[in-house]
Structure formats: structure tokens, C-alpha cells
Amino acid sequence: MASSRTARRGPTSKDVARRAGVSQSTVSYVMSGKRSISADTLRRVEDAMAALDYQPHVGARSLAGSRTGTIAVVMPFVSAVGAQSLMAFVEEFVVAARQHGSDVLLVTAEEGVEGLRRLTGGSVCDAALVMQVASHDERAEAARGLDFPVMFIGVPEDPAGLDCIDFDFAAGGRLLVDELVALGNRRISVLGWSAELVAQGYNYIDRFSRGVHEAAAAHRVPVDWHRAPVEGGFLETLEQGLHRDGERTGVVLTSAVPAAMRALAAQGMHTGGDVDVVALCTEAEAEEQAVPLTAVSTQPRDVSRRATERIFALLDGSATPGERLELVDAGLVRRRSTRRSAPGPASDAR
Amino acid sequence: MASSRTARRGPTSKDVARRAGVSQSTVSYVMSGKRSISADTLRRVEDAMAALDYQPHVGARSLAGSRTGTIAVVMPFVSAVGAQSLMAFVEEFVVAARQHGSDVLLVTAEEGVEGLRRLTGGSVCDAALVMQVASHDERAEAARGLDFPVMFIGVPEDPAGLDCIDFDFAAGGRLLVDELVALGNRRISVLGWSAELVAQGYNYIDRFSRGVHEAAAAHRVPVDWHRAPVEGGFLETLEQGLHRDGERTGVVLTSAVPAAMRALAAQGMHTGGDVDVVALCTEAEAEEQAVPLTAVSTQPRDVSRRATERIFALLDGSATPGERLELVDAGLVRRRSTRRSAPGPASDAR
DNA sequence: TTGTAGGCGTTATCAT
DNA sequence: ATGATAACGCCTACAA
Numbered sequence: 001m002a003s004s005r006t007a008r009r010g011p012t013s014k015d016v017a018r019r020a021g022v023s024q025s026t027v028s029y030v031m032s033g034k035r036s037i038s039a040d041t042l043r044r045v046e047d048a049m050a051a052l053d054y055q056p057h058v059g060a061r062s063l064a065g066s067r068t069g070t071i072a073v074v075m076p077f078v079s080a081v082g083a084q085s086l087m088a089f090v091e092e093f094v095v096a097a098r099q100h101g102s103d104v105l106l107v108t109a110e111e112g113v114e115g116l117r118r119l120t121g122g123s124v125c126d127a128a129l130v131m132q133v134a135s136h137d138e139r140a141e142a143a144r145g146l147d148f149p150v151m152f153i154g155v156p157e158d159p160a161g162l163d164c165i166d167f168d169f170a171a172g173g174r175l176l177v178d179e180l181v182a183l184g185n186r187r188i189s190v191l192g193w194s195a196e197l198v199a200q201g202y203n204y205i206d207r208f209s210r211g212v213h214e215a216a217a218a219h220r221v222p223v224d225w226h227r228a229p230v231e232g233g234f235l236e237t238l239e240q241g242l243h244r245d246g247e248r249t250g251v252v253l254t255s256a257v258p259a260a261m262r263a264l265a266a267q268g269m270h271t272g273g274d275v276d277v278v279a280l281c282t283e284a285e286a287e288e289q290a291v292p293l294t295a296v297s298t299q300p301r302d303v304s305r306r307a308t309e310r311i312f313a314l315l316d317g318s319a320t321p322g323e324r325l326e327l328v329d330a331g332l333v334r335r336r337s338t339r340r341s342a343p344g345p346a347s348d349a350r
Numbered sequence: 351m352a353s354s355r356t357a358r359r360g361p362t363s364k365d366v367a368r369r370a371g372v373s374q375s376t377v378s379y380v381m382s383g384k385r386s387i388s389a390d391t392l393r394r395v396e397d398a399m400a401a402l403d404y405q406p407h408v409g410a411r412s413l414a415g416s417r418t419g420t421i422a423v424v425m426p427f428v429s430a431v432g433a434q435s436l437m438a439f440v441e442e443f444v445v446a447a448r449q450h451g452s453d454v455l456l457v458t459a460e461e462g463v464e465g466l467r468r469l470t471g472g473s474v475c476d477a478a479l480v481m482q483v484a485s486h487d488e489r490a491e492a493a494r495g496l497d498f499p500v501m502f503i504g505v506p507e508d509p510a511g512l513d514c515i516d517f518d519f520a521a522g523g524r525l526l527v528d529e530l531v532a533l534g535n536r537r538i539s540v541l542g543w544s545a546e547l548v549a550q551g552y553n554y555i556d557r558f559s560r561g562v563h564e565a566a567a568a569h570r571v572p573v574d575w576h577r578a579p580v581e582g583g584f585l586e587t588l589e590q591g592l593h594r595d596g597e598r599t600g601v602v603l604t605s606a607v608p609a610a611m612r613a614l615a616a617q618g619m620h621t622g623g624d625v626d627v628v629a630l631c632t633e634a635e636a637e638e639q640a641v642p643l644t645a646v647s648t649q650p651r652d653v654s655r656r657a658t659e660r661i662f663a664l665l666d667g668s669a670t671p672g673e674r675l676e677l678v679d680a681g682l683v684r685r686r687s688t689r690r691s692a693p694g695p696a697s698d699a700r
Numbered sequence: 701t702t703g704t705a706g707g708c709g710t711t712a713t714c715a716t
Numbered sequence: 717a718t719g720a721t722a723a724c725g726c727c728t729a730c731a732a
Binding site for chain 1: 408
Binding site for chain 3: 009012013014024025028029031032034056057059060061062063064065066
């Protein structure tokens with residue numbers, strides 16, 4: 001006999017009430033704290049709850065009340081971000097959500113707009129967090145002006161009326177270039193993302209690129225932008241010893257980091273000596289290389305924390321939805337892949 | 351005025367019924383398919399649902415019915431597994447769950463037994479999937495003999511009465527050793543997990559180790575077991591050129607793979623030539639190395655699929671709970687880190 | 701094949 | 717400070 005035929009239901013608030021010798025509604029109020037309870041009743045109700053190991057029925061709650069106690073997280077395709085930072089983000093978010101009394105529903109990007117509609121229908125969750133928005137994302141349109149809190153990680157082309165938060169990729173790009181230039185490099189060679197990834201339209205790529213080019217322009221330094229994988233143009237640059245016209249070329253890595261590092265080594269280049277290499281990657285990745293990388297990291301945990309705050313602020317009404325684009329500060333950590341200090345002014349030409 | 355004061359509720363089945371000119375229960379039956387409906391009514395109801403963009407209220411459903419439509423996944427601490435495989439597992443599971451009509455609630459290991467109790471209370475989810483059980487895990491005890499489907503990824507010391515599934519780490523260990531021996535290695539040097547990880551009591555470590563030692567014993571080949579990080583004993587072995595008594599030593603990597611590969615290179619060893627190196631790692635990691643690794647991969651997606659099947663089989667009663675320990679086959683993929691074929695018999699001594 | 705009605709466990713509005 | 721009691725939206729016997 002399948003015992004799963006009937007739902008195994010535990011004690012209800014009615015049972016608690018009976019045992020405590022109070023009315024059911026009192027039990028409810030004890031839980032919500034929405035009206036004052038005499039010390040005595042309070043104790044008796046709490047005892048009864050403990051004795052019966054009472055757990056409120058979440059379905060009944062969301063039916064009668066106005067919240068589901070759930071927040072949905074729409075995760076991106078793993079390929080789009082890197083498992084490392086994704087997991088860090090999610091882990092952080094789930095823990096924080098529970099501290100706020102909410103559970104987390106995990107949904108995949110695969111479900112698309114339709115999936116988001118389902119979530120914003122009202123009975124599934126109180127809010128949704130959508131990771132990795134693309135520049136032109138149907139989901140952003142679906143959420144715009146919707147009377148339902150949806151937070152985006154990433155920045156769509158037109159963020160008007162949306163709640164967005166993301167790492168400041170532009171600042172990251174600027175920081176990296178500034179650093180290379182400060183070390184005396186007069187050219188920048190970037191190993192950017194693969195064509196496939198670019199095609200997805202994730203706009204952090206554009207923003208990072210913009211940051212790089214802005215900084216480079218400000219310093220009047222040319223930029224060679226290559227694409228992963230490590231081959232073609234990027235390799236040629238390496239083969240030329242990274243020096244053109246006798247000017248030092250600094251390297252910026254954004255993907256295929258291990259492969260790139262190997263390619264550098266294969267050219268017999270002493271990273272941190274002959275060449276300055278910087279990267280946009282996770283802390284772990286930066287430190288795991290043979291020569292630890294001076295890098296800007298995307299701080300998934302910070303972004304997650306900020307997103308959590310925002311989302312719960314929206315839920316309890318202490319923040320107004322839309323019109324808010326928040327960027328998480330970029331920071332550069334120096335490691336051995338760059339020289340310690342800038343050389344004397346204009347002392348190149350070897 | 352905070353619009354979030356009242357829950358934005360969409361159309362109900364009653365609205366659909368009215369519009370379709372049928373009773374509410376008919377709408378319900380159309381959804382559940384639990385009784386035959388005339389073609390005509392069916393069409394009208396479906397039209398009405400579409401027109402109103404109707405979405406059943408999940409809370410009401412779980413209150414009135416016997417299922418919540420949710421499955422909880424208790425994920426491990428990210429440090430314990432590696433983000434890569436964790437994400438693969440989760441992604442796969444979420445997609446599969448949705449195809450079965452269930453949503454996935456994500457919970458962290460941080461919540462411990464108490465968290466599991468909350469989940470098995472009855473009103474939160476229909477089943478729970480607990481990843482990364484330790485050999486002696488309170489959660490396993492809490493689940494044993496509980497009238498609620500809980501599946502474990504991993505194998506506790508005493509799996510009696512529990513539903514467990516995991517990658518066959520013992521077989522993995524055996525495969526790797528067999529391969530090295532087949533290639534003529536007469537000693538095995540293993541770079542095992544860090545002391546911290548071992549201390550957690552995740553028993554896949556024991557099982558792998560057992561597999562390695564069993565196979566080694568069968569081949570009468572000695573095993574040196576070292577611990578990550580790459581230093582101490584492992585490094586010494588490398589410095590001795592891996593050869594003792596003129597016998598070839600094969601290397602098994604289970605963690606700190608990049609560092610280990612670098613250490614090998616630093617010794618001037620030609621992986622796949624001078625030394626045969628095999629690993630237990632993800633496909634991605636195996637392929638990302640300078641010399642791609644012959645490896646056994648833990649197939650998180652396979653494990654996930656199998657877990658999904660089992661869990662839904664338990665839910666629809668087509669499988670009986672407990673008494674079932676399932677292992678997912680290990681397979682070895684040969685890459686360049688090992689020589690192509692075994693040398694002639696006993697042709698060593700350089 | 702379809703309709704009627706009771707109940708699932710809470711929340712929240714009336715009263716008292 | 718506390719009790720009744722009407723929703724909440726759906727499921728499912730029971731009737732017809």
C-alpha cells in the first residue's frame with residue numbers, strides 16, 4: 001500500500017490551539033505577532049507548538065495571506081558565467097534569503113520569458129531574481145512596468161523602470177588598463193571572450209570593453225582586442241614578443257586564462273617580468289595560476305548581498321521599485337603577474 | 351501607496367468556469383485529467399484559460415490536494431565538491447524536475463538536520479534530495495524510516511533503509527590504477543584530498559581510496575598516498591624522479607590538479623612520456639590542462655538524471671523506498687597524459 | 701458527461 | 717487580550 005496516496009499532514013494550528021486551551025486565531029496571532037498576547041497565553045501556545053512539533057502549512061499560508069515566503073532565482077546557462085562565481089552567488093543568496101524567512105526557488109534560464117511569466121503570476125513567489133540579462137532580453141520587457149518585484153543581475157540596454165544591479169565591469173576594464181599603463185606599458189593586448197559568448201549578447205562584455213577603450217583612449221594607448229580561444233591574432237602578438245616599435249605591451253585576460261598563461265610561458269615570457277599580465281577573473285582563478293594574477297574580480301558574493309538587500313527592501317516597501325541601477329565597485333588586487341612598480345619615465349627602447 | 355500591500359491575485363478557476371459556462375469543478379478536472387470531458391467543454395475551458403491567462407494558485411493546490419509540486423534540493427557547501435560539477439548536477443536536476451511538473455527549492459547544507467526536518471514536515475515539498483552525505487550524517491538518521499521520500503547523493507556508513515545514489519568512486523579508483531599498471535607502472539603515487547576535506551568525513555574519499563588500494567593490492571603494486579596541497583611527500587616523490595628501484599611510478603591526481611601539473615612540469619617531466627598521469631576530475635578540468643589528462647570523471651549529469659528518475663518513481667509509487675543503493679558507472683577517458691599503449695613485458699631498468 | 705458542496709489550514713475582520 | 721467566522725482557490729467525493 002503506497003503510503004504516498006494521502007499527504008502526510010502534521011498537526012495544525014487547531015491542534016495547537018486545543019492543546020493550549022485557546023482559540024485557533026490566537027495561535028495565528030502568536031505566530032504573526034500582529035497583536036499583543038498575555039505572557040501566560042504566549043507561553044502555553046509556544047509550549048503546545050513545541051510539544052506537537054508544529055509547522056505551519058505553507059500552502060495554506062500563501063492562500064490566506066499575501067506572501068508565499070518564496071523568492072525565485074532564475075539562473076543563467078552555466079556556460080555564460082562560470083560555475084565558480086555562479087555558485088558563490090547562489091549560495092550567498094540562499095543563506096541570506098533564509099535569514100529573511102524566505103525560501104528560494106531555483107529556475108533555469110531555459111524557461112525563458114514564459115517561465116518568468118509563470119513566476120510573476122503571483123502565486124509562486126514574492127519576487128524574482130533574474131541573473132545574466134542580455135542587452136536585449138525579452139524578460140526585461142516582460143518585467144518592465146509589471147506590478148511585481150523583479151531584480152536583474154546585469155544591465156539591459158534600456159534599464160528604465162527596472163531594478164538592476166551588477167558588478168561595475170566598465171570600472172573593472174578601466175582599472176586594469178590604468179594599471180598596465182601606470183607600469184609603463186604603451187600598448188594593450190586584450191584576450192576577450194569567445195565569439196559564441198559575444199553572440200549571446202550578455203552586455204557585461206560591452207561594458208567591460210567600453211571601460212578598456214575609454215581608459216586606453218584617455219592614456220592615448222592603442223588596444224588590440226582578440227578573441228578566445230587562444231590562437232590567431234593573440235598568438236601572433238605573443239610571437240612578436242608583444243613588442244612593437246619597441247614599446248611594452250601589457251596583456252589583459254578575460255577568458256581562457258589557463259590557456260593564455262600557458263601560451264605566454266611557451267613563448268618563454270616571464271610574466272611579471274618581461275610582460276605585465278592582468279585579468280578579469282575570480283580570486284580563485286587568479287591565485288591558482290603558476291604566476292598569480294593581478295586581477296579585478298567580479299565579487300559574486302558582494303553582488304549577491306546587495307541584491308538581497310534590495311529585494312527585501314522592495315518587499316517590505318522600504319524601497320521603491322524601478323529607476324534604480326546599482327553598480328558594485330570594482331577593485332584590483334596586485335599579484336605577481338605585474339611588476340611591483342612603474343619604471344622611470346620613458347625609459348624604454350631596449 | 352505601496353501596491354505590495356495586497357497580493358496581486360490573478361484570475362481563479364472560478365473565473366475560468368464562469369467564462370466557459372461550466373462549473374468550477376469541471377475546470378479542475380480539465381486540469382487534472384481525472385475524468386473524461388466532452389470535446390466541446392474541453393475546448394471552451396481551454397479557451398477561457400488562455401483568454402484569461404489563467405494560472406492555478408500553487409498554495410491553494412497544495413492545500414486542497416496532496417502534493418506541493420515542489421522538490422527540495424539540499425546543496426553541499428561549495429568547497430566540498432567543486433562548483434563545476436555541483437552546477438552541472440543542479441542544472442540538470444532542475445530542468446528534469448520541471449519536465450515532471452515540479453519546481454525546485456534550493457536549500458543549503460548550512461541548515462543541517464533542522465533544515466531537513468522542516469522540509470520533511472509535509473507542507474514544503476513532496477520530496478527532498480540531499481547532496482553530499484557524510485559517512486556519519488545526522489540527516490541520514492533523521493531520514494531513516496521517515497515516511498517521506500528523501501534521496502541522498504553519497505553513501506553514509508549505514509545506508510540501510512535509505513535511498514542513496516552516487517558515482518562509483520571505488521570503481522573509479524580501480525580503473526585509474528588498472529590503467530597505470532597496464533601501462534607498466536610498478537608503483538602508484540596518489541595526490542589525495544586535503545586534510546580539511548578528509549576531516550569532513552565525506553565518504554567518497556574513503557570509497558575512492560579503497561578502490562585504489564584494492565586494485566593496487568590485486569596487482570601487487572605499492573601505493574604512496576599524499577595529501578593536497580602539492581608539497582611535502584608528493585613533491586619529494588617527484589624530486590626523486592618518481593623512480594625508485596628503477597621502477598616506473600604512475601601518478602593519480604584527485605585534487606589540486608593545476609598545481610600538480612605545474613609541479614610535474616617544473617621537474618622537467620614529460621607527462622605522457624616520462625610519467626603517466628591519470629586523474630579523478632571533471633571532463634573540463636581534464637581537457638583544460640597543458641597535457642590533457644587521462645581521467646575518470648564523476649559524471650554529475652548522469653548521477654543527476656538517475657536521481658531524478660528514482661525520485662519521481664518514488665513519488666508516483668512505481669518504486670519502493672529504502673533498501674536501494676545505486677552506483678553510477680565509472681568510465682575512463684584516455685588522453686595525452688598517458689602513453690598510448692603498454693610497453694613490452696618487464697622491459698624497464700634504465 | 702457534468703454540477704454541488706464540503707473541506708484543506710491560514711489570515712484577518714468583526715466582535716466582545 | 718481573546719474568540720468566532722468569513723474568505724482564500726482548489727480538489728474530490730457524492731449526486732444526477
